[in-house]
Amino acid sequence: MRIAFVSFETVHHEDSETNRRLQTILELFRDQGHDIEVFCAQFWEGERSKIQRNGITYHGVSVGLDARASFLVRLPFVLAATKPDVIHVGAVWPKQVFAASWGGTLARAPTVLEWYGDGGIDEGRWPRRAAKWADRIVVPSELVATWVRERGAEIDSIDVVPNPIDCERVRTVEPADPVEVVYARRLDADANLESLFLALAELRTREWQATVVGDGPERATYERLASDLRIDDRLTFAGDCSLEGRLEIYRGAHVFAQTAEHCVFPTEMLWALAAGCVGIVEYHADSSAHELVEGWDRGFRTTSEAELADAIVNAGDLEHREFDDRFEPYDETVVRDRYLTMYRTLQDSGGLL
Template sequence: MRIAFVSFETVHHYDTETNQRFLTICELLAEHGHDVHWYCAGFWAGEETTHDHDGITYHAVSTGLDARSSFLLRLPFVLAAANPDVIHVGARPPSQVIAAKWGATLARTPLVLEWYGDGGVADTRWTRFATGRPDRIVTPSELVGTWVREIGADGDLVETVPNPIDCDRIRDVEPGEEVDVIYARRLDEGANLESLLLALAELRDRDWEAKVVGDGPERHTYERLASDLRIDDRVTFAGDLELEERIAAYRGAHVFAQTADHCVFPTEMLWAIAAGCVGISEYHVNSSAHELVEGWDRGYRTTSEDELAEAILAAGDLEHREYDDRFVDYDRSAVADRYLDLYRTLQDDHGLL
């Protein structure tokens, strides 16, 4: 299948969650042998209009990020000439959705809109207009799906597809040191690590060890809080770790605690609970993390530090695991199949199969 991805920005311009998600989808489909093309602003040196990298062919529709108008004007005709089977466009900027729709109309091919929602979903004239252009809208969680519906999207067009993990990779990594509780996230203003530290402080008369994975501008603030709470001797701040190091840490840990204020999809929590951790999610209105643990016998949803402390205690009664096959549906191959099934359904609806 020849798939045209459209995103003015790429992870090579800005390393954001939205751009990482789009790149991951491209990589998944390229791994499955499909012909993947990304139409974007150029980011490579030289005068070539295309650039091949990791199985993806990038096409410079404009020469750089300063040429957005040129990108939008040229895009419909470039897509029509490419004659793809499916066009898959990112939601930022929303003006590129309209341009991609014109391209899909000229090419007589379905249009899929990827709306990741990192940073929220702005309610503007452009975003409202963009919701009516695609044949399907894909979001990473029900939370983002709700945001998109609230600005006017047809709910029947919205489909949830999660971020993927690699189950084989989890099984191949040796478990790390055993700890009772682990937390992983960039330590910025949205980390809300204080909820976990306060809950652990309530359990200071119990025997436990905790590890915090990640770095960021608020790290020293959290280290000082752990000291003030007199639990710094049992909380290890491990800093940033590579993925395999994080997987090893998750396989050795018993509980993964997710307390961040904002999270469109809890990717690290998914890696951790697939690696055997009991999952505890503190509910926040702008976080989808609770979606992973609802209805699961090794998951807890909490709303306060007291409930979080109680959940940590209750989790101690559950067996320690180093892998949980319940999450095989989140594997890279399964997520790739979700997208391919979606593309084929839309092609069939358009009479293209």
């Protein structure tokens, strides 16, 4: 199948969650042997209008990120010329959805809109229009599905498809030394690591060790807080780690704590839960993390530091695991096949589901 991915910006322009999501999906299809073409602003040097990189063809529809108008005007015709079987377009920025949809009309190909929602969703007229231009909308969580419906999308046009993980990779790493609690995220203003630290401080009289994975502008602040709470001797700030290193930590840990205030999909938490961790989520209105633990006997949802502390204690009664097959439906092969089924159904139905 020839799949056209449209994103004015890519991971080669900015390493954002939205761009990583699209790159992950297109690489899954590339690895299965599909013909992948990406239509974006040019990010490479020279006058070539397209390049091949790691088995993916990139079309520079415009030169650089300043030529937005040129990108919109040229995109429908460049898309149609490649005769794709399906067009998969990102919602950032919304105007490109219209141009991609027009290209789909010219090419007689259905259009799938990937609406990841990182950074929220604007309430202007263009997001509302984008919600109606695609044949199908894909979001990573029920949280984002709600946001998209609030922008005018029909509930029947939305599919919730999670970020994928590699379950076989989880199984093959060796566990690190055991710790009771692990937290993993970029340490920025939304990390809300203080909630976990306050909960751990309430458990000073108990035996525990915790690991914080990640780095960021607030790391020094959190290190000072740990010292002020007199729990720094039981905390390890591991910094940025490779995926392999993080999986080793998760397989050795008993609990993964998610306290971040903003999260459209908790990918690191998913890796940790698949690696056997008990999941504890502090509920926040702009986080979808609680969706992973609802109705699960190894998951806890909390709303305060006291509840979080109690959950850590109660999690100690659950067996330690190094893999949990409950999360195999999130494996990358399953997620890829869900997209593929959607594409083929749209083709067979003429873009109508």
